[in-house]
Amino acid sequence: MEDAVLFSLKGQVAIITMNRPHSLNSMNEALIDGLHEALTKVEKDPAIKCAVLTGNGKAFCAGGDLPFLETLADTAVKKAFITKVGQVAKRITTIEKPIIAMVNGVTAGAGVNLMLACDLIYAVDTENIASQKLAERLGGVKKETKNTLPENIIKLSAFIKLKS
Numbered sequence: 812m813e814d815a816v817l818f819s820l821k822g823q824v825a826i827i828t829m830n831r832p833h834s835l836n837s838m839n840e841a842l843i844d845g846l847h848e849a850l851t852k853v854e855k856d857p858a859i860k861c862a863v864l865t866g867n868g869k870a871f872c873a874g875g876d877l878p879f880l881e882t883l884a885d886t887a888v889k890k891a892f893i894t895k896v897g898q899v900a901k902r903i904t905t906i907e908k909p910i911i912a913m914v915n916g917v918t919a920g921a922g923v924n925l926m927l928a929c930d931l932i933y934a935v936d937t938e939n940i941a942s943q944k945l946a947e948r949l950g951g952v953k954k955e956t957k958n959t960l961p962e963n964i965i966k967l968s969a970f971i972k973l974k975s
Contacts, residue, residue, distance in 0.1 A: 816845025817867070818852060825853050825862040832868025835917055837876035838896055846899045854906055864903075864929060865913035874920020896921050903928035 817828040827849040829836035836842070853862045866872055875896070883889045903910050903925065912929035926932055 814845060815839070815841035816849055818849045820859070823858060823860040825849070825856075825859045827853075827862055827864045829864075829866045829872055831876075832866075832870070834876055835870035835873035836866040836868065836922070837873045837879075838921055839876040839879040840892065842876075843892070843895050843899060847895075847902070850899070850902050850906065853908060853910075859908065861909040861911065862906075863911045863913050864925065865915055868916070870917035870922075871912070871914040872919075872922030872925055873917055874922045897924075900924045900928040 813830060815829070815831055817826075817830045819826045819828075827846070829842060829846070831837060831839070831842055849862075853859050875893075880889060880892070883892060900921075909930040910928075912926045912932040912934075914926055914932060914934040916935060918926055
């Protein structure tokens with residue numbers, strides 16, 4: 812089985828890649844544990860000056876893995892997992908090193924929270940960023956969503972080219 816999160820270094824930059832492309836990098840226990848482990852490496856290694864958080868495949872992160880959540884025993888276990896997911900976003904906001912979201916595609920639900928927790932966001936296409944709360948506030952109008960995103964999102968295609 813492949814690792815749910817990949818960690819590599821390019822000079823002084825840590826690359827954290829959510830690696831569940833078959834499920835659009837949706838969050839399960841392995842992915843959340845992997846993110847916590849990667850963030851600990853970033854925090855503790857003085858040689859790392861910043862980190863890039865991205866997703867493998869055509870998605871950044873589609874939020875919670877609904878089939879996984881359905882397998883959890885009861886409401887208390889589900890709440891504990893959701894708390895653990897929230898702790899990842901909180902850690903991103905409290906790490907003293909910059910964390911950059913490299914949003915390479917679909918981003919939804921709790922994936923939007925991860926993205927917004929980062930210090931800077933490079934987005935390939937803001938049309939693929941969906942938040943249920945934003946959609947509800949906007950009466951379900953998807954096109955308006957991109958206009959409500961924070962100013963720290965830079966459309967990647969207008970700024971840099973990604974190379975594999």
